[in-house]
Amino acid sequence: DQQVKQNxxxxxxxxxxxxILNCDYTNSMFDYFLWYKKYPxxxxxxxxxxxxxxxxxxxxxxxxxxxKSAKHLSLxxxxxxxxxxxxxxxxxxxxxxxxxxxxxxxxxxQVTL
Amino acid sequence: xxxxxQSPTHxxxxxxxxxxxxxxxxxxxxSVSWYQQVLGQGPQFIxxxxxxxxxxxxxxxxxxxxxxxxxxxxxxxxxxxxxxxxALYLCASSLRPDSETQYFGPxxxxxVL
Numbered sequence: 001d002q003q004v005k006q007n008x009x010x011x012x013x014x015x016x017x018x019x020i021l022n023c024d025y026t027n028s029m030f031d032y033f034l035w036y037k038k039y040p041x042x043x044x045x046x047x048x049x050x051x052x053x054x055x056x057x058x059x060x061x062x063x064x065x066x067x068k069s070a071k072h073l074s075l076x077x078x079x080x081x082x083x084x085x086x087x088x089x090x091x092x093x094x095x096x097x098x099x100x101x102x103x104x105x106x107x108x109x110q111v112t113l
Numbered sequence: 114x115x116x117x118x119q120s121p122t123h124x125x126x127x128x129x130x131x132x133x134x135x136x137x138x139x140x141x142x143x144s145v146s147w148y149q150q151v152l153g154q155g156p157q158f159i160x161x162x163x164x165x166x167x168x169x170x171x172x173x174x175x176x177x178x179x180x181x182x183x184x185x186x187x188x189x190x191x192x193x194x195x196x197x198x199x200a201l202y203l204c205a206s207s208l209r210p211d212s213e214t215q216y217f218g219p220x221x222x223x224x225v226l
Binding site for chain 1: 117141144146148155156157158161168169171186191199202203205207210211212213215216217218219
């Protein structure tokens, strides 16, 4: 039972354009969502997060949008840079079990020149 | 400041053997969690420890165990290794057990032959 789904295994975007990575969840108890970036041979690196009391959180080039009614969140990267090429994981957790992150299967982003 | 460190980086074992993986959290972080990442999947929660006590456990068999030491470092032990235990084992640390944001180490890649 995949509670967090990233339906696009890969995405290719030109440098300077917007990258949009999507994530869906099924568990209504999830109330905190995170995005991690992972390079080969490294552990996941925290990027940005959002609480369910918000619908948008912005940090520099990264913005996360949350649509609770649709149980959907997205990560926007503007402008995309070649160094953004990595695997992006969406993760979710709920109050009281904050230590237990439930991850999606990841989306591989390639930013081309 | 040093991030989360893990040892060893790579390990090859045979079926039936036992393995011990080690993790040192970020200085000041008292909570450590362990995740298993199988190829092509997102990380899956195994354990969380805080103040030497188990605070959470994922859906893993009893062959998996862990402990935390007074200096907050942690060990993950896996007995009677199976081929399916081949994975990247990630350690994550956070300030408190209820901290949603966790910071990951580079992982230990275990291959079971």
